[in-house]
Amino acid sequence: MNDPGKVDKMRLAYALGFVTLLAPLLALLLAFLTKNVLLSLFLGVLNGAWTLCLVTGTIFGAASGAFLNSTDYFVATMADRWDAGILMQVLVIGALIALITRMGGMRGLATLITKIAKGPRSAQVAIWLSGWIIFFDDYANALIIGPIMRTVCDKFRISREKLAFLVDSTAAPVAGIVLVSTWIGTEIVNINTGLSIAGITDMSAFGIFIETIPYRFYNILALFFVLATGLLLREYGPMAKAEMRARTTGQTIKPGSEVATEEDYDKDPEKAELKDDHGILTTSRKVHPPNIWNAIIPIAVLIISALVLFYTNGVSYIMAGEGIGILPNGQTITAELFTQMSFFEGLTYAYSSADASIVLFQAGLLACIVAIIMGFAQRIFTVKEGIETWAHGMKSMVFVCIVLILAWSIGSVISDLGTSYFISGIFSDSIPLWIVPALIFIIAALISFATGTAYGTMAILLPLCIPLAAVIGGGVINGEAVDPLFIVLCSSAVLTGAIFGDHCSPISDTTILSSMGSGCGLMDHVQTQIGYAMTIAVISVAAYLLIGLGLPIWIVLPIGAALCVAALLILGKKMPTWDPKTEKLLE
Template identity: 35%
Template sequence: MEAFISLLPPIVAVVLALATRRVNVSLFVSIWIGGWLMAGNPIAALGQTFDWFAEVMTDEWNARFLVLVALLGAGAAFMHRTGGSQALARALAKRIHSGRTSLLLTWALGMVIFFNDYVNSVIVGNATRDLTARQRQSREKLAWVMDATSAPMATLGPVSDWIGYQVSLIAGALVGLSFASAEPYRLFLLSIPWNFYALLCLASIPMILLAGDFGPMAKAQRRAEETGELVAPGDTPLSNVDADLGEVPEGRGRLWHFLLPLVVLISVACWGLWYTGGGAEGASVMDALENTDVSVALSWAAFAMVMTGMIMALFQRQTLKDCEETLLAGFRTMLPALVIMVLAWSIGTVTGALGTGEHVIDATRDWLSPALLPLLIFLIAMVISFATGSSWGAMAILTPIAVPLAFELSSGDVALVSMAIGAIFSGSIFGDHCSPISDTTVMASIFAGSDHIAHVRTQIPYALVPASISGLLYIASMVVESVWVLLVAGLMVQFGVLMALGRFGQRQYKG
């Protein structure tokens, strides 16, 4: 019962958001309910609610992240106002002649920009938004492709701030264990094949593009292809670049107006991740990523991107007033996202105060056995990350518990420990991918120009396919020892399921 009560605020947030399509109101109500559970009466709950708002906004990491998001919006605005985004779309349009190809390009870019999920959304969204629009691809589908590559790629690497964080969690969980072969990075590498959801999710994108759409996405695609309406009537995108930033004179920009800020962003981000982690003091790349300050490094990178864009605008003879207007317009495009993120972080604070993660674990602890452990860890991670909107939070809750537990149940078997680690990350990525209160889900909606709830509703059926197959693979691991056999079987089953769903969706489409 305690587990259900502690889950009540995030459940209310998700249900209300999907039912009313008003994300901010739904999040506020759910936070207030959490305050009511904590304070004992609805009036005191309001005071508790605003205390939580103040807490998350004054948190050092959160405050830096708010600045980071605003700067990324400004950097994207300069890409638009200098004509760089339009120049890239023109260059790619000469080579991209179908909607499927434009989305395959989006998928490929998402696979390449693997070192941070936020930067992935900015770059991929700005590179492909105009291109996919010309091919009449719905904003919902663009947001899904972006969302389905950003977090899964960041958690797999080969090098990213996510991996540094994950390895640090593994290292912390190993403290006190007599585990002779327990080198944290080695255990992370061994866990990658067991991260079924991330791997199957990445593979599902080209499979669905080949098989065809189904569910709510098929309806969205039909609307876009037949009417040219990239967003459904009545829907409100979190960001509309053309409306927020205005039209750009035809032929203003060149391709380098897009590429140079991008190169600066990536270069400074990589250097910042290395430097803030102690790289300058001799730390190895992986040690630097374990100890890096992500918010500082990416803020430096975003600021460098903005300054590069401003300098290019000045070289185009835009005035300082024009640059200031672009800067502020970029900040304004991020305002809806910033509000949602503050509310979503507050939900995370609510679940922490109510002990959601601990209650969920306690409710399932008695069921655990070596055979069932990976499946149960996967399911618990899904619930926690979806309810809190944070994959990192779910990882932080589960890793210190699940790794020692796997070690004890298996008497130090590396195979079960690496399987448990893969299941933690796998389930956490699912929640991060699907939760409407996840920051990466919000970022995908922003930079794709999609209505946020429309993005969530259309992508959940697509995410449930690899998630369901991942669950079956963890069950099958009780009798099949080879992870590679399981992965191949999972890919084959997923392809067959998606082909069948695609044919069903096309029959509906034609009907």
């Protein structure tokens, strides 16, 4: 049975045509031109709401209706359980960072890493490796790694734009392909929906997920590309300008940049003071001298409690009959089936069913409590001062929360306009078979970039592309797909194409959080990263074309990696190295 809401959106998309793209295009264009993210997103929401009102009313009535409907979108976003959980998660992570910094933990951690990292090359490799440690969630990755590595980057004059790129490139690309993460449940459920629509019974959603991993070209090549830039120390485009600015002037943050949060109190432990966003003194307490354990213990509490809570939260949902996950035999996970599994067998289903936004908020809050107790026990601050620091850290995240609310609101508007259906509908289906996976990747990348949501892109395209792949790949006979590999290829194209927008769209929450965590302006991050993301996307398209022509994966992946290196060698310029000991640039 068709979803009436889905049918209405498809009809609206076809009726409005190109108009459905105006809201996201307006927001993107204004963001690039004005560098004012809040204004750009707000006007994008207003434009989309006006278009929706215009469909059912007059021009004059639409003007007032657009304003009223825009406020409805804002309120609905904050009322949504998932979105509210993300906002609380952002606030408590900001509070945790402030507490750890106040206790000298960030400086202690940075001191350890700088002892290991001897220059910008090893520093960037350390950041890349750190991104793999927080493998289970892209939000947690973006919020934890960036703040820890700021001081390291400042020491070796690595720009905040490059730090944001390193962090962002190990967030969604990692979480999207690992077997235990907050992504896997959504991916498997959408694959299963496509299999059900296609009438395929001999393939499991989880099995397809596993088989798609080597074909997730954008994920794999993004991870390789960012490592290659660090090892080769070669940059091009806006990133090269940012790196040269940082190396030659020491300005790791672009002058005049709209930085979401920048703690004034992580500079000098002897002179630092806690100030609000306007430089007003809130407390004169000194930052504690470097103490690595004041960072390791709270962060360990955050990670371990998150891993435990992901499991317990997921189990509670499964036992309540609200689990997410498809067994290899095609059955939906139930409480009865789950109790028959071993711990490790049920781990993936528990993680898939967990409410990631609430779990990370709970883990962050627990880590904050531990940090306050540690600070009080060491006489670094009183309980009152600890709570003041906690509140100050949350306050520094308010700008990010507003950006997230606006980004989610424009996402809702775009969904109601049916923009994704219009984008997928403008491509003809009368194309050669070998081009289809590459074309699906392009469609997924366009939708995810325009909407800023990987999850939404997967939910739209997988139920469409899997049946399409089954039909044009030879059909389905007695529940068996004639060409199962073609279904795997098309599924992987959706899953990895969806990562593109999540990775570099200015209205993607992961992009926003990566820039915030790294202390980089959002548009500075987007403008420096998009050239690299486009390079990886073009190489990914080439990889899908080669696979479509029949080349085996063990040949295509090395070709993709070689093209990444070639792009850096041909387009890139070798960056000088800053030696903090001699305070000189080394060519």
